[in-house]
Amino acid sequence: MLILILICFSNHHASAQNVLSESLDLMPWPKNVEKKNAEFIIDNSLSISISPSGQGRVHHAAVNFLRRLSGRTGAFLNEGFPVTDQQGAIQITFEKVSNLSIENDESYSLDVGNSGITITAKTDVGAIRGLETLLQLIQNDGTNYVFAGVTVNDTPRFVWRGLMIDAARHFQPVGVIKRNLDAMAALKMNVFHWHLTDDQGWRVESKVYPKLHEEASDGLYYTQEQIKDVVAYADNLGIRVIPEFDVPGHASAILTAYPELGSKDGYDYSIERFSGVFDPTLNPTIDITYEFLERLFTEMSPLFPDDYFHIGGDENEGKHWDESKAIQKFMKQHNLKTNHDLQTYFNIKLEKILNNLGKKMMGWDEIMTANMPTTTVIHSWRGQNEGFPEGNSLISAAKRGYQTVLSNGYYIDRMEPVEKHYLVDPIGDVKLTDLERSRILGGEATMWAELVTPLTIDSRIWPRTAAIAERFWSQAEVKDVDNMKKRLKQVSFNLEELGITHIKNRDVIIRNMTDNQDISALVTLSKICEPLKIYSRNKGGIEYKTYSPFTLFADACVVDAEDALPFNRAVHQFTSDRSSVNASQVLAYLNSWAGNHEAFKKLTKNPKLTPLEPLSENLSSTALLLSKALESKSLTSENLTKIKEGMLILEQPFADVEVAVLDGLNNLMAFCVSHYLVN
Amino acid sequence: MLILILICFSNHHASAQNVLSESLDLMPWPKNVEKKNAEFIIDNSLSISISPSGQGRVHHAAVNFLRRLSGRTGAFLNEGFPVTDQQGAIQITFEKVSNLSIENDESYSLDVGNSGITITAKTDVGAIRGLETLLQLIQNDGTNYVFAGVTVNDTPRFVWRGLMIDAARHFQPVGVIKRNLDAMAALKMNVFHWHLTDDQGWRVESKVYPKLHEEASDGLYYTQEQIKDVVAYADNLGIRVIPEFDVPGHASAILTAYPELGSKDGYDYSIERFSGVFDPTLNPTIDITYEFLERLFTEMSPLFPDDYFHIGGDENEGKHWDESKAIQKFMKQHNLKTNHDLQTYFNIKLEKILNNLGKKMMGWDEIMTANMPTTTVIHSWRGQNEGFPEGNSLISAAKRGYQTVLSNGYYIDRMEPVEKHYLVDPIGDVKLTDLERSRILGGEATMWAELVTPLTIDSRIWPRTAAIAERFWSQAEVKDVDNMKKRLKQVSFNLEELGITHIKNRDVIIRNMTDNQDISALVTLSKICEPLKIYSRNKGGIEYKTYSPFTLFADACVVDAEDALPFNRAVHQFTSDRSSVNASQVLAYLNSWAGNHEAFKKLTKNPKLTPLEPLSENLSSTALLLSKALESKSLTSENLTKIKEGMLILEQPFADVEVAVLDGLNNLMAFCVSHYLVN
Known part of the structure; x- marks a missing residue:
C-alpha cells in the first residue's frame, strides 16, 4: 500500500513538473x-x-x-x-x-x-x-x-553535490576555478573537489617542502595565498573545498621533487608528460614517507578548513613494490600478503595523521579493503569500464558502514551524452535502511584534465554538469530527459553571463583552425561532430602529451552536438510520417551540408584543416545524394552504392571527432532503400 | 644637406616597409x-x-x-x-x-x-x-x-611604451590584468600604469589603513599578494608596473574611509557612483594628511619596486578649498595665492616623501607649475579637448627640464578611430636638443574605465593599442595608415590566442541582447555601428552609474566597425568608376542591410532590443531604396525624399551607438541624385 502511494506521488510529481516546466x-x-x-x-x-x-x-x-x-x-x-x-x-x-x-x-x-x-x-x-x-x-x-x-x-536530496576539477594534468589558473565556482553556485552545487597533484604535476606552493612546487610544477602552481583566496571565494558561495593529494600512486611529480620517498631505488623520476597509469609510487615501508606526509598535511590542512581531506589512493598497481626486495621483505615481516594489504597499512597510518589534524580521510574506492576503518569516506568511481558493476562500491560502502560519495556514472571527461549521466541515480532501486541511506552523501562530476586546457575545460564541464547537479539536488522522480534538455538549453545560455566560455570558445578555436578565414564551413561541421568518447581520443594515432595542441577541431566540438539530435529526430519524424513539412525539415539539414564542402574548399588549406577534408567532402556528397533521393523520391542503385561508400568513410573517426548524425543518415538511407530504390 | 639625406632615408624606409609588409x-x-x-x-x-x-x-x-x-x-x-x-x-x-x-x-x-x-x-x-x-x-x-x-x-624608439588601465571606476580582476599584460608583451610594450584609486573606489588592500579597502571598495580590491603576483607576472614579461594613487583630487573613496582628511568639514563623503569630476579633495593644510600619505606610500612602495610612482594630481578644481575658511587662512599665512600654489605646496611635500622612499614622483600635467622641481615627471594628457594645444605640455616639460610621457592623443576611451591615435607622434616636427629629446620618455595609451567592465575592456583596448604600441616602438617614418590597418587585422586575430576577448565577447553580448535568439540580424548591425565617441555616451539621455548595465548593443559595438571602412571605400570606388564589379560590391552591402530588418523583426522583442528598431528599420529601407536606384539607374524624387528621411533618422544616435556608414550612404545618395534622378 505504501508502495502504491509512493508511485502515485512519483507520477504526480513528474507530471506536475512537466506541465510547469513548459x-x-x-x-x-x-x-x-x-x-x-x-x-x-x-x-x-x-x-x-x-x-x-x-x-x-x-x-x-x-x-x-x-x-x-x-x-x-x-x-x-x-x-x-x-x-x-x-x-x-x-x-x-x-x-x-x-x-x-x-x-x-x-x-x-x-x-x-x-x-x-x-x-x-x-x-x-x-x-x-x-x-x-x-x-x-x-x-x-x-x-x-x-x-x-x-x-x-x-531542499536538496543529497548533501554532497560536487564537481571535481583536475588541476594537475593541465593546470587551471585561479580565474578558471572561480568562474566554475560561480557556475556551480548557479546550479546549487556545494562541493568543489580540487585534484591538486598527479603524475603530471604538483600544484600547490609548499613552504615546508618547496621542491614540490619548484621542481614538480613547471612553474604552474597555486600560491598558498591563491588557495586561501579560492577557498574564501567558494565559502562565500556556500561551496566547500575538498583538496585531493593523490598518494601513494600517481606520484611521479612528488617523486621528481623527493625521489628518496620512491619505491624503486635509482629510478629516474620526472614529471610525466603522457596520460595513463604510471609506476612511480611512494614507499610505504619507510618512516620518512610518513614524516613527509605528516608535515605536508599539517602544512596543507589549515589552507583547507573543510572536515574532509581526500588522499586519492586510486590506481596503484604496485609494480614498483613488487620489484623492491626491501618492500617485499617488509611485507613478510609485517604479514602483509598483498599489495592491497600494504596499501591498507599505508592508509591506516595516513588516517591517523589526518585524524590528528581534525580531518576525515576520503579516498577513491580502492581504499575500501577488509581492514579499513569505517571512519574513512569511500569515493566510488569504478564501474563497468573497470570491470565492476555500476555504483556497486557505493552501495556496498554504505552497507559496510562508510560514508560514501558517487562519481561512477559522472565521469564527464568520457565525453558521453548528457542523459547518460542524468539517468544515473546514486541509489536507484536498492533498498537501504535509513542509516545506510544517510551514509550516501551524494555525488561528484569529475573533470579529469588529460585532454582539456583553460581554453576548453568549460565546454567539457558545461552544460552537462548542470544536469548532474539536478540529479544531486532534485527528487529522484525528476528524470524526464526531454524536459531536462529543454531547460538545460536556457541554463547553458545563462551560464555565459558568469563568464563560462563553453559557447564562445568554439569560434575562437575555429578562427584559429582557419587562420582567421571565414569560419562558417567549420562551424557547420562542428555542429554535427563530437569529440571521440571514452578516452579513445588518446588511443591509436597520435598520443597527446600535456603540451600537445588542444586548439584543434576536436577541441571546438562538444558532446551533444547542436544539430545532431534535431536532425536525427527530424529523420525519425519523416520516416514515420512523410509529410512535406517533415521532409523539408530533413532537407534543410541535408542541403546545408550538401553545400558546405564548397565553402570548405574555398579556404586556404593548412595542416590543421587538411585532415578534415574527407569528412567535409563525404558529408557533402552523401547529403547531396540523399537530398536528391528525397526530392525526386527515387534512388538509383548507383547512387546507393555511392551513399554507402560515403557512409563508410563517415563512420571512421577523423581528426579525433566522430560524426553524430550517422543514425539519422543511416535511417534515411534505409528509408530511401525501402521506398525509393529503382533498378 | 643633412635634412635632404634624412628625407631620402625616410622615404626609402617607408617604401621598403610597404613592400616587405605585404x-x-x-x-x-x-x-x-x-x-x-x-x-x-x-x-x-x-x-x-x-x-x-x-x-x-x-x-x-x-x-x-x-x-x-x-x-x-x-x-x-x-x-x-x-x-x-x-x-x-x-x-x-x-x-x-x-x-x-x-x-x-x-x-x-x-x-x-x-x-x-x-x-x-x-x-x-x-x-x-x-x-x-x-x-x-x-x-x-x-x-x-x-x-x-x-x-x-x-630597437625601440622610445623607452616608455605604456598602457594605463583604470581599475578604480570599474574593478578589473587579476585575470583581466594578466591577459592584457600578455597582449602588451606581444606588442613589445613595457610599462603598465595601474590607476588604483579614484572617486569610485580604492582598489588595494592596506594593512596600515584597512578602512581604505574595507569601506571604499565595495569588496572589489587587490590583496597585497595579488599585487605582488601581478608585478612579478609583468616583470617576467619585461613590463614595469607604475602604480597611481590619485591625490589630492579624485579622492571620494579615500575620504569615504578617512573623512578627517577631507577639505570640507561635515561633508558626507561616499563612494561615487557616477562619472565626472567631483569636489572631494584631501586637505593639504593639515599634518595628518601628510602623515597618512607618508605611511600609506611607505606601505605601498615595496609592492611596486619600480623607480616611478604616480600621484595623479589631475582635475582638482579646488572647490572645497575655496569653501573652507581654515584652508583660505592657511593659504594667506603661507603666501599661497592660488589653488595651484596650494597644490604645488602639497606636491612638493609629496615628492619629498617619495624621494625618501627612493621613488621618482610622476603626475598628470597639472602638477607642472612654476615652482615644481624638475625631478618630477610630467604626464602630459590635456589637449584640445581641455583647451590646450595638442602635446603642448609634453614639449614644454621637456624644454623646462622635466622627464615627460605623452598620453594626450592616446585616450583610447574616447572611442576614436585607430588612425587618430596612430598618427600622433610624441615629438612631431618640433626641434629639440639631444638633452631635451632624452627627456621625452615615450607615451601611454589610457584606458579610463567609466564605461567598461571586464566583459568589454579588451575590445576597448585592442586592437587600437597595438597601433599605438607601434607608434612608441617603431621609427617615426612608419606611419602609412592603410599598411598599418592591414597588419593590425592579423595582429588583432592573434591576440585572441592570449585570451584577449575583444572578438569573442561581441557575440556573448548579442546573445544576451536577444535572449539567446538568432544573433545574425544584430551582428550585421554591430558591424556598421560604433559606440558614441568622446564621452557623449554619458551625455544626455541616461547617465551611467558604475553599476549600470554594460551588456547592451553599444557594448557589443567597437570602434572602426568591421564593415564601415570597406563599404565607404566601395562607394568611393564606385563613384569614381561605375564598373559593374564596383557596383556589385556596393550592392552586396546594401542588399544585406535591405534584408536585415526582416530578420530583426522575427526576433521576439525585449526592452533591450526595442530601442534599436528605428535604426534597423531605417537602415533597411534606405539601403533598399539606394539599391533599387543603383540597379535601375533611376531615382524618383519621391524615393529621394524617403532616402533623405531615412538618413535623417540614421544620423541620430540610437541606444548609444552611431551609424558608421553615413559617409558612404550620403556619398551614394549624392551620386544617385546627380546621375539617376528622374522627374
Missing part, C-alpha cells in the same frame, strides 16, 4: 513549485533588503544578483546595493550563518507576487540558493522583464 | 628588416635552446612561445620545453638579465634561415622581444607552417 526553466528542479497567477515587473526601482543585514554571503550574493539581473534585462537600477534603511521589493530573511558542513541546511522558500518577493531560509546559504532560483524566473512578457509568479519550497 | 604582418614594425630567400619549416622536431640557460624571463617566454606555436600550427612538438643538453633549432643568446628601468636595452637581432634561427640580444628582455617578432613570422606556405626567412635588427 513555462519555467528552473534547474535543478525544486522540490515543490506552484505557479501563481502573478508576475513581478522588473524596473529601475527594484531593490533588495536583507535581514539580518551585514556583509556576509547573502549581501555578496545579492550584489551579484543585482549585477546579473541588470546585465540580463538592461535595467538601470537606482539602487545597486541592498538597501538597509527601507524595505526592498525583494525581502530576504534567514536565521543563521552557516558553518559549511554536510549538516548544513540549504532549504529555502521563495514567493513571487505582483508587488513583492520574499525569500526565507534557515541559513544564509539557503537564502543564496533561493536567489539563484529567482534569477532563473526572469522572463520577458513582451513588454517587460518580469519574475514569474511562483511559490517554491525547496 | 608579406610580413609584423607589428610594431622593426627598425630594420630584410627578407631572405629562405623559410624555416615548423614540424614536431622544432626545439629551442637558450644561452645562458636558467628559469628566468627567457625560459618562461620560450615555454609560452612553444605553447602558442603549437596551438597556432597544430604541431605535436617532441620537446615542450627548452632543450638544455643539445643545440635547439632556435638558438637564443643574451648577455645579461635586466633590472627593468628606463635604461634597459631591449634591442635584439633575429635571423631566420632554412635550417636554423638565432635570436641575439644584450639583455633577456631584448631576447623575449625577439621571440615575439618570431611568432609574428609564422606563415602557411600551403603545405607547412613556416617561419618566413628574414634578418631583423630592432
Whole structure:
C-alpha cells in the first residue's frame, strides 16, 4: 500500500513538473513549485533588503544578483546595493550563518507576487540558493522583464553535490576555478573537489617542502595565498573545498621533487608528460614517507578548513613494490600478503595523521579493503569500464558502514551524452535502511584534465554538469530527459553571463583552425561532430602529451552536438510520417551540408584543416545524394552504392571527432532503400 | 644637406616597409628588416635552446612561445620545453638579465634561415622581444607552417611604451590584468600604469589603513599578494608596473574611509557612483594628511619596486578649498595665492616623501607649475579637448627640464578611430636638443574605465593599442595608415590566442541582447555601428552609474566597425568608376542591410532590443531604396525624399551607438541624385 502511494506521488510529481516546466526553466528542479497567477515587473526601482543585514554571503550574493539581473534585462537600477534603511521589493530573511558542513541546511522558500518577493531560509546559504532560483524566473512578457509568479519550497536530496576539477594534468589558473565556482553556485552545487597533484604535476606552493612546487610544477602552481583566496571565494558561495593529494600512486611529480620517498631505488623520476597509469609510487615501508606526509598535511590542512581531506589512493598497481626486495621483505615481516594489504597499512597510518589534524580521510574506492576503518569516506568511481558493476562500491560502502560519495556514472571527461549521466541515480532501486541511506552523501562530476586546457575545460564541464547537479539536488522522480534538455538549453545560455566560455570558445578555436578565414564551413561541421568518447581520443594515432595542441577541431566540438539530435529526430519524424513539412525539415539539414564542402574548399588549406577534408567532402556528397533521393523520391542503385561508400568513410573517426548524425543518415538511407530504390 | 639625406632615408624606409609588409604582418614594425630567400619549416622536431640557460624571463617566454606555436600550427612538438643538453633549432643568446628601468636595452637581432634561427640580444628582455617578432613570422606556405626567412635588427624608439588601465571606476580582476599584460608583451610594450584609486573606489588592500579597502571598495580590491603576483607576472614579461594613487583630487573613496582628511568639514563623503569630476579633495593644510600619505606610500612602495610612482594630481578644481575658511587662512599665512600654489605646496611635500622612499614622483600635467622641481615627471594628457594645444605640455616639460610621457592623443576611451591615435607622434616636427629629446620618455595609451567592465575592456583596448604600441616602438617614418590597418587585422586575430576577448565577447553580448535568439540580424548591425565617441555616451539621455548595465548593443559595438571602412571605400570606388564589379560590391552591402530588418523583426522583442528598431528599420529601407536606384539607374524624387528621411533618422544616435556608414550612404545618395534622378 505504501508502495502504491509512493508511485502515485512519483507520477504526480513528474507530471506536475512537466506541465510547469513548459513555462519555467528552473534547474535543478525544486522540490515543490506552484505557479501563481502573478508576475513581478522588473524596473529601475527594484531593490533588495536583507535581514539580518551585514556583509556576509547573502549581501555578496545579492550584489551579484543585482549585477546579473541588470546585465540580463538592461535595467538601470537606482539602487545597486541592498538597501538597509527601507524595505526592498525583494525581502530576504534567514536565521543563521552557516558553518559549511554536510549538516548544513540549504532549504529555502521563495514567493513571487505582483508587488513583492520574499525569500526565507534557515541559513544564509539557503537564502543564496533561493536567489539563484529567482534569477532563473526572469522572463520577458513582451513588454517587460518580469519574475514569474511562483511559490517554491525547496531542499536538496543529497548533501554532497560536487564537481571535481583536475588541476594537475593541465593546470587551471585561479580565474578558471572561480568562474566554475560561480557556475556551480548557479546550479546549487556545494562541493568543489580540487585534484591538486598527479603524475603530471604538483600544484600547490609548499613552504615546508618547496621542491614540490619548484621542481614538480613547471612553474604552474597555486600560491598558498591563491588557495586561501579560492577557498574564501567558494565559502562565500556556500561551496566547500575538498583538496585531493593523490598518494601513494600517481606520484611521479612528488617523486621528481623527493625521489628518496620512491619505491624503486635509482629510478629516474620526472614529471610525466603522457596520460595513463604510471609506476612511480611512494614507499610505504619507510618512516620518512610518513614524516613527509605528516608535515605536508599539517602544512596543507589549515589552507583547507573543510572536515574532509581526500588522499586519492586510486590506481596503484604496485609494480614498483613488487620489484623492491626491501618492500617485499617488509611485507613478510609485517604479514602483509598483498599489495592491497600494504596499501591498507599505508592508509591506516595516513588516517591517523589526518585524524590528528581534525580531518576525515576520503579516498577513491580502492581504499575500501577488509581492514579499513569505517571512519574513512569511500569515493566510488569504478564501474563497468573497470570491470565492476555500476555504483556497486557505493552501495556496498554504505552497507559496510562508510560514508560514501558517487562519481561512477559522472565521469564527464568520457565525453558521453548528457542523459547518460542524468539517468544515473546514486541509489536507484536498492533498498537501504535509513542509516545506510544517510551514509550516501551524494555525488561528484569529475573533470579529469588529460585532454582539456583553460581554453576548453568549460565546454567539457558545461552544460552537462548542470544536469548532474539536478540529479544531486532534485527528487529522484525528476528524470524526464526531454524536459531536462529543454531547460538545460536556457541554463547553458545563462551560464555565459558568469563568464563560462563553453559557447564562445568554439569560434575562437575555429578562427584559429582557419587562420582567421571565414569560419562558417567549420562551424557547420562542428555542429554535427563530437569529440571521440571514452578516452579513445588518446588511443591509436597520435598520443597527446600535456603540451600537445588542444586548439584543434576536436577541441571546438562538444558532446551533444547542436544539430545532431534535431536532425536525427527530424529523420525519425519523416520516416514515420512523410509529410512535406517533415521532409523539408530533413532537407534543410541535408542541403546545408550538401553545400558546405564548397565553402570548405574555398579556404586556404593548412595542416590543421587538411585532415578534415574527407569528412567535409563525404558529408557533402552523401547529403547531396540523399537530398536528391528525397526530392525526386527515387534512388538509383548507383547512387546507393555511392551513399554507402560515403557512409563508410563517415563512420571512421577523423581528426579525433566522430560524426553524430550517422543514425539519422543511416535511417534515411534505409528509408530511401525501402521506398525509393529503382533498378 | 643633412635634412635632404634624412628625407631620402625616410622615404626609402617607408617604401621598403610597404613592400616587405605585404608579406610580413609584423607589428610594431622593426627598425630594420630584410627578407631572405629562405623559410624555416615548423614540424614536431622544432626545439629551442637558450644561452645562458636558467628559469628566468627567457625560459618562461620560450615555454609560452612553444605553447602558442603549437596551438597556432597544430604541431605535436617532441620537446615542450627548452632543450638544455643539445643545440635547439632556435638558438637564443643574451648577455645579461635586466633590472627593468628606463635604461634597459631591449634591442635584439633575429635571423631566420632554412635550417636554423638565432635570436641575439644584450639583455633577456631584448631576447623575449625577439621571440615575439618570431611568432609574428609564422606563415602557411600551403603545405607547412613556416617561419618566413628574414634578418631583423630592432630597437625601440622610445623607452616608455605604456598602457594605463583604470581599475578604480570599474574593478578589473587579476585575470583581466594578466591577459592584457600578455597582449602588451606581444606588442613589445613595457610599462603598465595601474590607476588604483579614484572617486569610485580604492582598489588595494592596506594593512596600515584597512578602512581604505574595507569601506571604499565595495569588496572589489587587490590583496597585497595579488599585487605582488601581478608585478612579478609583468616583470617576467619585461613590463614595469607604475602604480597611481590619485591625490589630492579624485579622492571620494579615500575620504569615504578617512573623512578627517577631507577639505570640507561635515561633508558626507561616499563612494561615487557616477562619472565626472567631483569636489572631494584631501586637505593639504593639515599634518595628518601628510602623515597618512607618508605611511600609506611607505606601505605601498615595496609592492611596486619600480623607480616611478604616480600621484595623479589631475582635475582638482579646488572647490572645497575655496569653501573652507581654515584652508583660505592657511593659504594667506603661507603666501599661497592660488589653488595651484596650494597644490604645488602639497606636491612638493609629496615628492619629498617619495624621494625618501627612493621613488621618482610622476603626475598628470597639472602638477607642472612654476615652482615644481624638475625631478618630477610630467604626464602630459590635456589637449584640445581641455583647451590646450595638442602635446603642448609634453614639449614644454621637456624644454623646462622635466622627464615627460605623452598620453594626450592616446585616450583610447574616447572611442576614436585607430588612425587618430596612430598618427600622433610624441615629438612631431618640433626641434629639440639631444638633452631635451632624452627627456621625452615615450607615451601611454589610457584606458579610463567609466564605461567598461571586464566583459568589454579588451575590445576597448585592442586592437587600437597595438597601433599605438607601434607608434612608441617603431621609427617615426612608419606611419602609412592603410599598411598599418592591414597588419593590425592579423595582429588583432592573434591576440585572441592570449585570451584577449575583444572578438569573442561581441557575440556573448548579442546573445544576451536577444535572449539567446538568432544573433545574425544584430551582428550585421554591430558591424556598421560604433559606440558614441568622446564621452557623449554619458551625455544626455541616461547617465551611467558604475553599476549600470554594460551588456547592451553599444557594448557589443567597437570602434572602426568591421564593415564601415570597406563599404565607404566601395562607394568611393564606385563613384569614381561605375564598373559593374564596383557596383556589385556596393550592392552586396546594401542588399544585406535591405534584408536585415526582416530578420530583426522575427526576433521576439525585449526592452533591450526595442530601442534599436528605428535604426534597423531605417537602415533597411534606405539601403533598399539606394539599391533599387543603383540597379535601375533611376531615382524618383519621391524615393529621394524617403532616402533623405531615412538618413535623417540614421544620423541620430540610437541606444548609444552611431551609424558608421553615413559617409558612404550620403556619398551614394549624392551620386544617385546627380546621375539617376528622374522627374
